[in-house]
Amino acid sequence: MQAERQTLPGVLRAAAKEYATREAIVDGDLSLTYGELHEQVRRTAAALIGLGLGKDDRVCLWAPNSWRWEVLALAVTYAGGTLVPVNTRYTGPEAVDMVARTRAKVVAVADGFLGRRQYDELAAAAEAEDHELPNVLLLPYDASTAGGEGIVPWEGLDWSAAAVDEATVERRADEVTPDDVADILFTSGTSGRSKGARSAHRQVVSVAAAWRECGQVTAADRYLVVNPFFHSFGYKCGIVVGLLAGATVAPQAVFDVTETFRLVEKERISVLPGAPAIHQAMLESPERKKHDLSSLRLAVTGAATVPVALVERMQSEMGFDTVLTAYGLTEAVVATMCRPGDEDTRVANTCGRAAAGLEVRIAKPGGNEPPPADEEGEILLRGENVMLDYLDDPEATAEAIDEDGWLHTGDVGRLDQDGYLRITDRLKDVFIVGGFNVYPAEVEQALARLDGVLESAVVGVPDHRLGEVGHAFVVRRVGADLDEDAVLAHARERLANFKVPRGVTFVDDLPRNPSGKVLKRELRSS
Structure with a gap:
């Protein structure tokens, strides 16, 4: 692949040239062709440069799916910067943590999304942490922050763009190389502290190309992206x-x-990936039969157990020609994926075989030796598309990627x-709520800050709609007057809603093995 086609600016330029008059984005009443998208990105890149964005500087983007998200994200990399997507469900303190740790030069905020005042949350959290915010770019939503x-x-x-000429913008795009860092996507770890996985341009393009090949996506497709753009599934396997x-x-914001039915019918959507909970909700909705869904051809799902019956119903009742499952993670994006023509039982019971040039192997935990x-x-995964490293965390990088x-x-x-992979358990106790990873240690740390909590353990439990939800087992301090409502209210103040447990059980003590480790398997079965 030519070097210029291994960068996001190069991919955008090629798309604008090859598909200039084809529709690139449709969002409500707005539609942009690929030529118009390129022009919007160039103007926005000029504005970012005018705001002081230098090569390799970082921009935090805290906003829902929209045409502006795509334009701004592509503009960041066109200007030679690094994109840092921020989960829209994050609280102000969580967002400020991302801004501070990445030393972002600009933070873009959709103020008013989901009825919140994100800018006020951001400003209050920054003041509480004594952190000076960089330039804040407000994306219009419902709020009108002064x-x-x-x-x-x-x-x-x-106004900002007017100060930067076109030649400067194009020179910035020319200077981007395949090995430059394109983005930093944060993922939590078992320690409860999030880690920023850094990926190069060549990796972003390569994994997207592999996903496109497996799904046989072409210019004739119309792709409804329900998966959040702040997640690699929506951004890299969607936009790119x-x-x-x-x-x-x-794009669909929520x-x-x-x-979703209305958009599929109106826009003649052909590609609709999403977590199993999304497709289950569509199948169960009484609205389904009121809409023409005949344009649908491809669904890609995963991130939770997929019953064979779900795959069969997606094909027979919603008309998908192809249903594929996949396995990925922030550190490698697309690890394995099924292929068109795979049997329904294989699609449902496996995550496919190696994709994106990766090697996949099974080893004894903590080593490289194969199990019996x-x-x-x-x-274990190995290949060119494994992340570069964790941001500013060489110890975590060395722990994750061996010699x-x-x-x-x-x-x-x-x-x-x-070579088809079947996932049977998770060493790190992560559970998945509607497609979003939840790491118990992070939730447990938040609960530990509640007066009256001696200790807690959080596990994932089955949920018909979301696949899994969190449940907290809490040991109260002696004499503490603490009830379930207080625990959940505390969690909601400090955690994104998908991380908040749906229930609380108070126990006298937590089950442990001889070494003192909490036996979460016993809690799940209790």
Whole structure:
């Protein structure tokens, strides 16, 4: 692949040239062709440079799926910067932590999303942490935050862009190399502290190309992206796949089953990936039969157990020609994926075989040696698309990637004779709520700050709609007057909503093994 096609600016330029008049984005009443998208990105990149964004500087983007998210994300890399997507469900303190740790030069905020006042949350958290915010770019949503020093409304970007000529912008794009860092996506670890996985441009393009190939996505496709852009599934396997294929991307800010049906019918959507909970909700909705879904052809799902019956119903009742499952993680994005033509039972019971040039092997936990025949072991990945490292954390990087280049995922599974992967457990106790990873240690640390909590253990429990949800087992301090409502209210103040446990059980003590480790398997079965 030519070097310029291994960078996001190069991919955008190629798409604008090859698909200039084709629709790139449709979002409500707004539609942009690939030529218009390129022009919007260039103007926004000029504005970012005008705001002081230098090469390799970072921009935090705290906003829901929209055409502006795509334009701004591509503009960051076009200007030679590094994108830092921030989860829209994060609280102000969580967002400020991302801004501080990445030393971002700009933070873009969609103020008013989900009825919140994100800018006020951000400013209050920054003041509490004695952290000075960089320039804040306000993306319009429902709120009308007043302007002020360091606050730039989206409509004011033209003023910033006017100070930077086109030649400067194009020179910045020319200077981006395949090995430059394109983005930093944060993922939590078992210690409870999030880690920023850094990926190069060549890796972003390569994994998107592999996903596109497996899904056989073309310029004729219209792709509804329900998966959040702040997640690699929505960003790299959504936006970037669209650019590579010349497909039309239709972003949806929040999953609403009725609105999803309306968009599929109106926009003639053909590609609709999502967590199993999304497809289950569509199948169960009484609204489904009121809409024409005949344009659907491809679904890609995963991140939770997928019953064979779900795959069969997606094909027979929603009309998908192809349903694929996949396994990925922030540190490698697309690790394995099924292929068109795979049997339904294989699609449902496995996560596919190696993709994106990765090697997959099973090893004894904590090492590289294979487990005994026919036994499961830790899933290891190796290849060019494994992340560069964790931001400013060489110890965590060395722990995750061994001297031979194998990424230790912490997931447990087995490979069949054809190389198809089946995940059977998680070493790190992570559970998945509607497609979002939740790391118990982070939740437990938040609960530990509540007066009256002696200790806690959080586990994932089955949920019909979301696949799994959290449940907290809490040991109260002697004499503490603490009830479930107080625990959940405390969690909601400090954690994104998908991380908040749905229930609390008070116990006298937590079950432990002889070494003192909490036996979470016993809690799950209790």
